[in-house]
Amino acid sequence: MLAPGLKPHLPVPAFTQPRFNVFDTSALRSSIETSLRELRTDRIDILLLHEIGVEDAARPELLVFLDGLVREGKIGAFGLATSFDETSRIIPSSPGLTNVVQFPSSAWDRNIEKLPELPDSLLVTHSCLGRRFHALRERLSADGDTRERFNNAVGFDLSDAGTLARLCLAHALWSDPDGIVLFSSFKPANIQANATLAKSAPMDTQVLSSFAQLLSEAEQSRLAA
Incomplete structure (x- = not known):
């Protein structure tokens, strides 16, 4: 949606059934060559190992x-893109795979x-606008008392979904100031608003801390109920 003019120049990939948890080097080589061919490029900037587990990550031939x-110039960098629990297990056991680390x-x-x-790693976070956001x-739409408490704490009207989304995204950007924050949207207006937020001055840290504290308290109450 950001570059509709590219559509005529990109082929529609043939449908294939996705294969998960396949990290042997021959399968990876085939996948990479296919991607390069279908994207009509000779280099992938970042190759992420999606849903890799600690056992596969520990195989020395994978890092080699x-x-x-x-070295061949096929990729610029590589790293992890799996669950947070698995990421936490892989980092100490396979530090060679942590140049880029993507996680929720x-x-x-x-x-x-x-x-x-991880001072030398690029951290990529996602899911700040996921299930819990919705x-x-x-x-907040249904519970006036909760909405008032949140509004008073942050100084915004969080009954507006766009304002709430920007607050969640601002917290994610504040938490990962030197990294990348991913979000998904099919609405050009939302994409533009979020991109503008990323370029603007950071939101007040006290507001972001208060917001996170409220969420933590709400989660504790939910678990205790």
Whole structure:
């Protein structure tokens, strides 16, 4: 949607049944060559190993193979893209795969704060506008007391879904200031608003801290109920 003019120049890939958890080097080589061919390029900037587990990540031939792809110029960098629990297990056992680390993190779970120090890694977070965001939006719409408490704490009217989304995204950007925050939207207006937020001055940190604290308290109440 950001570049509709490219559509005539990109082929429609043939439908194939996705194969998950396949990390042997021959299968990876075939997948990469197919991607390069169908994208009509000679280099993939970042190759992420989606849903990789700690056992596959520990195989020494995998790291040798990926380093070889970098030397060949087929890829620029590689890294992890799996669940947060699996990411936490892989980082200490396979540090060679942590140049780029993609994982879910939001104002609810604050997973990024639980990671070990990775000063040389690019951190990519997602899911700040996921299932919990939609649940909170519905709760604020239906529960006036909760809505008033949140509004008073942050100084915004969070009955507006766009305002709530921008607050969640601002928290994600604040939590990962040197990394990348991913979100998904089919609405050009939302994409533009979120991109503008990313370019603007950071939101007040006290507001973001208060928002995260409210979410933590709400989650504790939910679990205790």
